[in-house]
Amino acid sequence: MSPGQVRTRFAPSPTGALHLGHAWSAILSHDFAVTHGGTFLLRIEDIDGTRSRPDHVAGILDDLAWLGLRFEGPVFQSERLASYAAALDRLRAMGLVYPCFCTRAEIAASLSAPHGAAVAYPGTCRRLTPAEVQARMGEPHCWRLDMARALALAGPLAWFDHGRRVEADPAPQGDVVLARKDAPASYHLAVTLDDAAQGVTDIVRGVDLFDATHVHRLLQALLGLPTPRYHHHPLLTGPGGRRLAKRDGAPSLAAQRVAGQDGRALADALRRGELPAGLSLAKP
Numbered sequence: 001m002s003p004g005q006v007r008t009r010f011a012p013s014p015t016g017a018l019h020l021g022h023a024w025s026a027i028l029s030h031d032f033a034v035t036h037g038g039t040f041l042l043r044i045e046d047i048d049g050t051r052s053r054p055d056h057v058a059g060i061l062d063d064l065a066w067l068g069l070r071f072e073g074p075v076f077q078s079e080r081l082a083s084y085a086a087a088l089d090r091l092r093a094m095g096l097v098y099p100c101f102c103t104r105a106e107i108a109a110s111l112s113a114p115h116g117a118a119v120a121y122p123g124t125c126r127r128l129t130p131a132e133v134q135a136r137m138g139e140p141h142c143w144r145l146d147m148a149r150a151l152a153l154a155g156p157l158a159w160f161d162h163g164r165r166v167e168a169d170p171a172p173q174g175d176v177v178l179a180r181k182d183a184p185a186s187y188h189l190a191v192t193l194d195d196a197a198q199g200v201t202d203i204v205r206g207v208d209l210f211d212a213t214h215v216h217r218l219l220q221a222l223l224g225l226p227t228p229r230y231h232h233h234p235l236l237t238g239p240g241g242r243r244l245a246k247r248d249g250a251p252s253l254a255a256q257r258v259a260g261q262d263g264r265a266l267a268d269a270l271r272r273g274e275l276p277a278g279l280s281l282a283k284p
Contacts, residue, residue, distance in 0.1 A: 006038025007201050010064075010071070011191065013045045014056035017252035018063045020270075020279065021206075021236045021244035027267050028233055029204035030069045041198055042073035047081070047183055047190065063253040066263030075198065077190055084185035087193055087223055088143060088178060096150050096222065097178060099133060099141040100125040120174025144175040145219075154221040159213060161230045170214035192216045196225040207232040207282075208243065235282045236275070243282070 010026040012018060033040040042064065046052040057074075064071060091097045102110075102124055110122055126146060128136075147170065157168035170176075178189045185193070195203065210232045220227050235243045244250040257263065275281065 005201065006033055006036040007041060007199050008033040008038065008204050009041040009043055009195070009198060009200050011043040011045050011194070012060055013048060013051075014053055014060060015048060015051040016056060017059055017254045019244050019250035019252055020276065021250065023063070023067055023253055023267070024236050024270055025204070025206055025233065026064060026069060027067065027270055028231075030071070031271070032202060032204050032231065036202075038201070040069065040071045041075070041200065042071040043194055043198065044074045044076045045187075045190065047077045047185065050182065052078075059254055062257065063263075066253065066257050067267045068264040069267070075194070077185075077194065080190075080194065080197070081184050083193055083197065084179070084190060087189060088185070091145070091178070091222065092143075094153070094222070096146050096153070097143045098126055098128075098146055098175075099137065100144045100175075100177075101136050101139050101141045120172060121176075123175055126175060140181050142177045142180040145178055147171060147173070147175050150218055150222060154218055157217050157221055159217045159227055159230055161210075161213075161232055163229075166213075166230075168214050168217040170218045173211070173215055176215055188212065188215045188219065192219040192223070192225065195228060196220070196223075200228050202229045202231060204231045204233065206235050206243075208235060237280055237282045239278055241280075241282070244279075 008029040010029050012022060030040045032038075042060075044057055044060065046057070061074070088097065100121070102121075107121060107124075110124065121144065125133075125141075125144070151171060158165050159168060160166070176188055177186045179185050213230055213232075217227060219225070237243050238250065253263075256266070269275075273281070
């Protein structure tokens with residue numbers, strides 16, 4: 001890596017307060033950029049219109065400053081909707097996406113996998129005729145990637161994770177959603193386009209997103225975008241080995257700020273591997 005050329009990013013959603021798991025990921029991404037003489041970027045993934053809130057954006061900025069992290073930005077996804085629409089139009093013109101009218105309940109009813117098992121969409125709407133599609137376009141629908149066609153066009157793909165070559169295999173994830181009525185771009189589409197637009201060279205993020213990288217590598221190939229280097233890191237977990245999550249009420253950084261804790265000291269402790277009581281680092 002050439003000094004000064006590395007660009008990493010931290011891309012939280014303003015749907016709740018940040019917790020120690022976010023701090024861990026942000027610190028790793030920040031320090032990677034600093035170590036290589038590069039730039040650490042902040043992106044706010046705020047296109048979930050029903051849950052994204054300005055006060056959470058303010059909290060994110062306060063939390064990162066409290067931790068002593070300097071960043072460039074932020075860039076807001078909500079300001080990039082035209083780029084998502086253009087990419088979806090391009091994939092549509094290539095014959096690689098199709099409208100899906102199935103509800104979640106209908107999809108669940110069509111599957112026979114064991115309870116809790118990860119399953120791919122069975123491709124119900126992919127089999128609709130053009131006339132059937134046209135007749136239903138007034139109904140609520142999402143846009144799905146035709147995985148088989150996309151893979152046939154892209155051919156074999158790979159990326160590098162911690163310098164190790166990984167063969168891309170997105171097929172098991174099926175025809176993933178790229179856009180919905182309530183979200184102009186799915187996580188897969190938005191993050192792939194945003195990383196390219198921001199010139200991100202190295203993506204430092206949790207190992208829980210490793211599987212998503214298979215899809216992102218495919219989208220990069222289809223849209224002619226560069227492929228960053230990836231560095232998926234282990235997650236911080238709480239009691240019982242569960243990863244920290246907003247929905248499970250993980251203790252927020254804001255609460256620790258209000259309590260008078262020293263954010264820079266906390267960041268340095270995390271760097272040394274000194275974790276707060278009850279937390280541990282998941283094994284790879």
